[in-house]
Amino acid sequence: MSDRRLLLFNLLRGLAAILLALLVAAIFIFISSDEPLTALKYLLVGPVVSFKATGNVFNTTSFLTVLAGMIPTIFSGLAVCVMFSANQFNLGGEGAIMLGGFVGALLGIYLKMNTGLHQVVCVLAGAIAGGLIMLIPAILKVKLGASEMVTSLMMNYVVMFVILHFLNFVFADRSKGATQTFPFLETAKIPEIVANGTKLTWGFVVALIFVVIIALFMYRTKWGYAIRMIGINQSFAQYSGMQVGTVIILSQVIGGMLSGMGGSIEVLGRFNSFLWRELPGYGWLGITIAILAKNNPIFVPFAAFFIAYLNKGCDLMATYSDVPSEMIDIIQAAIFLFFAAEQFLAKYRQRIVVRNAQRDLALQEAAASQGGSN
Amino acid sequence: MIGDLLLSIFNADFLYSVIRITAPILFAALGAVIAEKAGVVNIGLEGIMMISALFGVLFGYWTQSWFIGVLGAVVIGVLLALLIGFFAFEMKTDIILGGIAVNMLGAGGTIFLLYMFTGMKGNTGSLVTRELLIPTLDIPLIKSIPYLGQVLSGHAVLTYLAFLLVWLIWVVIYKTPLGLNIRAVGENPNAATSIGVSVQKIQYIAIAFSGALAGLGGAFMSMYYSQGWNSGMVAGRGFIALAATAMGRGEPVGTMLSSLLFGLAQALRTKVSGMQGVSSYLVSVIPYLVTIIGLVLYAISIKNKLKKRHAVAKGAE
Numbered sequence: 001m002s003d004r005r006l007l008l009f010n011l012l013r014g015l016a017a018i019l020l021a022l023l024v025a026a027i028f029i030f031i032s033s034d035e036p037l038t039a040l041k042y043l044l045v046g047p048v049v050s051f052k053a054t055g056n057v058f059n060t061t062s063f064l065t066v067l068a069g070m071i072p073t074i075f076s077g078l079a080v081c082v083m084f085s086a087n088q089f090n091l092g093g094e095g096a097i098m099l100g101g102f103v104g105a106l107l108g109i110y111l112k113m114n115t116g117l118h119q120v121v122c123v124l125a126g127a128i129a130g131g132l133i134m135l136i137p138a139i140l141k142v143k144l145g146a147s148e149m150v151t152s153l154m155m156n157y158v159v160m161f162v163i164l165h166f167l168n169f170v171f172a173d174r175s176k177g178a179t180q181t182f183p184f185l186e187t188a189k190i191p192e193i194v195a196n197g198t199k200l201t202w203g204f205v206v207a208l209i210f211v212v213i214i215a216l217f218m219y220r221t222k223w224g225y226a227i228r229m230i231g232i233n234q235s236f237a238q239y240s241g242m243q244v245g246t247v248i249i250l251s252q253v254i255g256g257m258l259s260g261m262g263g264s265i266e267v268l269g270r271f272n273s274f275l276w277r278e279l280p281g282y283g284w285l286g287i288t289i290a291i292l293a294k295n296n297p298i299f300v301p302f303a304a305f306f307i308a309y310l311n312k313g314c315d316l317m318a319t320y321s322d323v324p325s326e327m328i329d330i331i332q333a334a335i336f337l338f339f340a341a342e343q344f345l346a347k348y349r350q351r352i353v354v355r356n357a358q359r360d361l362a363l364q365e366a367a368a369s370q371g372g373s374n
Numbered sequence: 375m376i377g378d379l380l381l382s383i384f385n386a387d388f389l390y391s392v393i394r395i396t397a398p399i400l401f402a403a404l405g406a407v408i409a410e411k412a413g414v415v416n417i418g419l420e421g422i423m424m425i426s427a428l429f430g431v432l433f434g435y436w437t438q439s440w441f442i443g444v445l446g447a448v449v450i451g452v453l454l455a456l457l458i459g460f461f462a463f464e465m466k467t468d469i470i471l472g473g474i475a476v477n478m479l480g481a482g483g484t485i486f487l488l489y490m491f492t493g494m495k496g497n498t499g500s501l502v503t504r505e506l507l508i509p510t511l512d513i514p515l516i517k518s519i520p521y522l523g524q525v526l527s528g529h530a531v532l533t534y535l536a537f538l539l540v541w542l543i544w545v546v547i548y549k550t551p552l553g554l555n556i557r558a559v560g561e562n563p564n565a566a567t568s569i570g571v572s573v574q575k576i577q578y579i580a581i582a583f584s585g586a587l588a589g590l591g592g593a594f595m596s597m598y599y600s601q602g603w604n605s606g607m608v609a610g611r612g613f614i615a616l617a618a619t620a621m622g623r624g625e626p627v628g629t630m631l632s633s634l635l636f637g638l639a640q641a642l643r644t645k646v647s648g649m650q651g652v653s654s655y656l657v658s659v660i661p662y663l664v665t666i667i668g669l670v671l672y673a674i675s676i677k678n679k680l681k682k683r684h685a686v687a688k689g690a691e
Binding site for chain 1: 417465467470474478479481482483485490495610613614620653655658663666669670674676677
């Protein structure tokens with residue numbers, strides 16, 4: 001009973017944080033826009049409603065593109081969940097995603113295989129590339145104590161420029177105006193679940209499967225337990241005999257593999273050739289999602305949906321009104337601050353805890369006095 | 375090719391550009407030094423630089439004074455740092471997440487704010503005129519020394535300030551009561567509390583300092599270095615500054631030296647990418663790679679020192 005009330009409180013608290021963030025957004029929109037109501041309308045309901053003269057109807061296509069937008073961020077969100085659970089502030093998701101996408105793309109162009117197997121090989125290769133690159137900050141942290149945050153941030157830039165070098169000078173398709181690779185073989189492309197142009201590919205299903213796998217891994221295996229224990233109290237984990245170094249490396253390699261996998265699935269599902277010319281930004285979105293999900297893999301799809309919805313809303317708002325789509329960053333920053341704030345509404349939490357404790361005490365006393373009278 | 379490169383490295387113009395490129399990194403890195411001394415991690419430096427850079431240009435344009443522009447950038451830097459501090463200290467948001475939030479504001483929020491205030495998208499274009507740039511200064515005597523004068527004289531006022539601040543911050547940290555409190559709070563908050571020092575107050579002061587310094591770095595970027603604000607301007611300098619501080623062992627002078635190393639790497643990148651047959655992308659990797667290598671070397675040296683200390687302790691037994 002008391003647990004349920006706390007859970008409800010946590011849920012309401014999260015909602016309050018999100019509403020507050022949206023309120024901040026609304027204030028900015030009202031200050032900056034000549035048509036604030038139009039802008040708000042597209043931001044809040046645009047992703048699922050099409051506005052017609054005859055009335056507003058549910059827009060299935062648009063809704064499906066929102067779901068498609070979740071594919072890379074579910075992976076990057078899961079990656080951050082695993083890494084942050086071990087209390088490792090590894091910010092290298094960006095680089096791992098781009099690298100995974102690039103490696104997957106190259107195999108999709110130059111490897112000849114049967115479809116079905118081809119996609120699996122490309123995505124696995126992307127995952128391995130992402131895992132390998134994360135080994136660097138992980139090992140530097142464990143063996144030398146170098147801050148994984150700083151090294152992983154620097155790695156992102158290194159990865160990006162090295163990829164750009166190969167993209168421009170080795171693998172470029174010179175027949176195209178823009179810098180991009182040759183097109184992927186048809187056998188490597190990840191098909192849509194229903195061919196309707198929404199880019200909702202089978203990658204979405206794979207992403208949901210991985211939500212379950214990672215949730216089981218984190219809460220049902222000894223490795224997952226070790227990762228969470230190290231995150232809560234590293235000294236305790238060490239004294240109780242856990243292989244702290246190995247587990248920390250493991251957590252980051254898993255994070256890298258998930259990121260790389262997300263990158264390759266996104267690239268092979270959404271595009272015809274590799275054309276990212278900068279870091280894609282999914283790594284940072286993954287951090288927002290992990291925070292919204294409180295590092296719990298099961299909540300990741302919901303958080304990813306919320307972010308994908310907001311993203312789409314901001315895009316629509318930028319298209320149909322005068323508010324720039326970068327609004328999303330302001331909303332995200334506000335969510336970050338309030339959602340992650342332990343003290344936000346803590347007074348009420350305190351009150352619930354006190355009330356529960358008093359009631360438990362009263363029950364105990366009642367039980368005790370009953371026992372006495374018998 | 376290597377010969378050409380060596381020649382151009384000892385060229386006075388090249389060394390001048392090293393100093394110029396180092397200045398913004400040094401500002402932010404010194405900010406990280408003060409924060410770290412008080413036990414505060416401010417990874418929002420990157421975002422603070424971006425936002426301050428924008429407001430430096432805007433304030434300068436509104437008042438038609440570069441000086442007020444710079445002041446405005448500093449004030450905004452302090453406010454943002456206090457925002458991180460408020461959420462970290464009062465609301466118990468993890469300070470790293472608070473920093474990332476400010477970095478997000480710096481990345482996309484600036485584009486939004488620019489549009490909100492001016493209707494422009496992506497860059498400030500013509501807002502920055504020649505008169506609104508931070509002025510340069512010729513140093514009287516040194517100017518006339520050949521070579522040395524070319525390297526050291528004629529820099530922006532803020533460049534000199536950056537290097538002056540290395541000394542000033544050393545003085546503040548090691549020679550003033552405030553500095554003593556900052557170090558006490560950073561090294562042992564409980565001990566500091568027991569002698570009546572308010573840990574929170576000192577941490578607020580330290581993070582505000584770091585915001586002011588990052589603000590100066592931002593103003594330098596937009597009001598001198600790239601002569602206007604654009605969305606890709608800071609390009610990881612706030613993060614590089616964190617690395618420089620880590621490599622400089624959190625000490626002002628060490629941090630200055632590692633900042634100069636990054637300045638050198640970045641200047642080298644500009645130099646080499648102009649050469650024939652060199653991939654500008656691979657050259658762009660240099661500053662970031664140098665950062666990682668620097669961090670690794672520093673980490674190894676710390677590890678060896680600890681080992682030696684253990685060995686000495688064992689020998690004494």
